[in-house]
Amino acid sequence: MSRTVYLNGEYLPETEAKVSIFDRAFLMADGVYEVTSVLGGKLIDFAGHARRLERSLAELDIKKPAAFGDLLEIHRKLVDLNDISEGLIYLQVTRGAPGDRDFAFPDPETTEPTLVLFTQNKPGLSDNPVAKKGIKVISIDDIRWGRRDIKTVQLLYPSMGKMMARKAGADDAWMVEDGFVTEGTSNNAYIVKDGKIITRNLGTDILHGITRAAVLACAREAQMAVEERPFSIDEAREADEAFLTSASAFVMPVVEIDGASVGTGTPGPVAGRLREIYLAESLKAAL
Template sequence: MSRIVYVNGAYLPEAEATISVFDRGFLFADAVYEVTTVLGGKLIDFHAHMARLDRSLSELDLTAPASHDDLLAIHRELVTRNGVDEGLIYMQVTRGAADRDFLFPAKVTPPSLVLFTQAMALRDKPAARTGIRVASVPDLRWGRRDIKTVQLLYPSMAKMEAVRQGADDAWLVEDGVVTEGTSNNAHIVTAGGTLITRNLSHAILHGITRAAVLRLAADSGLTIEERPFTLDEAKAAREAFVTSASSFVMPVISIDGMAIGDGTPGPVAQRLREIYIEEADRTAI
């Protein structure tokens, strides 16, 4: 059965959904996006996603397409119309349609707003039980990774390279230190039990799941250091994991073919995944 998607004010079967060939999101990747998790038919961390959306829009001088209340209503309507129990809602905002020009349009154009759902199992992901393998790949992205733009070609290329190397995903490395995964934030747990993750800056995306997991880790008594860590530190770690809206907390069991710890999902990652899901169930709207 065809999904119902939202395009600029209309709910449409996906086969009927269209957008202008002059849309700047298509021509220049002049757009930002958010992905919100659906669990039990409810939205996880919705208000945090809206706050990050506002920041991305502001950084690119983009016009907000609707109020937070209106966006919440659209999200909920798509969940209902598509019968989504577990999955994701993708939302993209572009600068709108204008004749092709590197300069922003002199006249403010209405932003384009597109949303669609993706049903998938999240609570019981097989990979969460087995862990994933990552390969290190040079980080060649642009410098403003803190803005959640649709410029995702290089992360896609890096993920493909990781798969070619027999891994599941890539960790991006710049100046000898790990920035993040292709679509997630990277974390390690040292031999002494300290959780280390890259500090917020222009170098990484300010992950919504990252923030929630760090808060829960602190509440659980874990020592946390937000700082860059090297690839060698990661390979010597007791545990490693990634966080994202689609994977929650996902254990990493090897990097560049080298086993992390004993090569199985570690207890810290497993426990953080459990309490994250418990918190998500409790606070979803």
């Protein structure tokens, strides 16, 4: 069955939704996006995603879509129209299609952005069996641009990183810059040592993860020690546990880095407990 998607004010069958070949996302990767999880038919961390979207648009001087104030209603309608119990809603805003191809972009106030939303049905998202066995990651050089705090659609290198991991028999890659882990290809990275959760501090070199913020809040509420600072791959290999967070993986244990087992080589208690707490608290606050 064809999905119903949202495009610039219309709900359409996915086969009928069309975007101009001159849209700057297609020509220049000139756009931003968000992904919101759906559990039990409700939206997880929607307010955080909306705030980050607004920030990304402002940082790139992209005009907010006219429907920005209706995004919650649009998300809910897509959940209903596509009968999503567990899954994801992808949202993308681009600078639009102002005319012919040009490096310079026009006055943001005179260019209408393109707004696209679509759903992905993913039954079993919350009870993912992978979380019970953990995943393997490799390390790769981080050669992305310097504004990783903006959630842009420039995802070629992260995509290449995932393919590097697959070729190496792993599940994902952690990127390393100047000797320290920045983040995963589509997630934030963490280690646990002597009961303390360690993750890179916020800045322009990592995405300010919405799930990251919620998980760290859960950790502190549960009286877990948290330290926000860079850590190296060598430090990660010597950790007791490692894990990652994202809107689709929630809290995912990492049991191997570059072929070396982390801790016992099995998911640890801190990651497991955080996953339980995060899912329980998120469902309570879901919209």
